[in-house]
Amino acid sequence: MLMGKVIGSVVSTQKNASLVGKKLMIVQPINGLKEEVRFQQVAADTVGAGIGDYVLLNTGSSARHLFQDASEAVDCAIIGIIDTFDL
Numbered sequence: 001m002l003m004g005k006v007i008g009s010v011v012s013t014q015k016n017a018s019l020v021g022k023k024l025m026i027v028q029p030i031n032g033l034k035e036e037v038r039f040q041q042v043a044a045d046t047v048g049a050g051i052g053d054y055v056l057l058n059t060g061s062s063a064r065h066l067f068q069d070a071s072e073a074v075d076c077a078i079i080g081i082i083d084t085f086d087l
Contacts, residue, residue, distance in 0.1 A: 002057040003082065004029045006049050010042050018072035025049060025078060027057060032087050043076040056080035 008026035012019070023045040029038045034054070041057075046066055049055050055078045058066065063077035 001079075002029050002059065003032070004041075004043075004055050004057050004078075005034070006051050006053045006055055006078070007040070008051060016073040018067075018069065018074070019044070022074075025051075027055065027076070027078065029057070030054070032085060034085065041076045043078045044074045045078045047078055047081055049078050049081050054082040054085075056082060 004027035006025050007028050010024040010026060012024065024042050025045050026040055027043045028036050028040050031037050043057055044063070057076055058079050059076045063074050064072055066077050066079065067074060
């Protein structure tokens with residue numbers, strides 16, 4: 001599981017049928033100090049996150065299993081909204 005900050009959204013009118021109806025958000029992965037790490041990713045939102053929210057992310061096959069069909073074209077999913085960071 002990763003942490004990230006939602007920094008934008010993606011609009012795509014032409015896409016794989018498995019992505020129809022999914023909200024796609026641009027997420028910047030972060031560490032526990034809220035510092036940017038790695039590269040930005042597009043994640044399918046499952047919890048109603050908005051721009052500026054800190055979120056929990058699942059990637060790979062774990063992200064695909066959140067949806068009805070495990071063969072969906074999803075490699076990164078937002079699975080929670082972070083309320084606080086306690087280090």
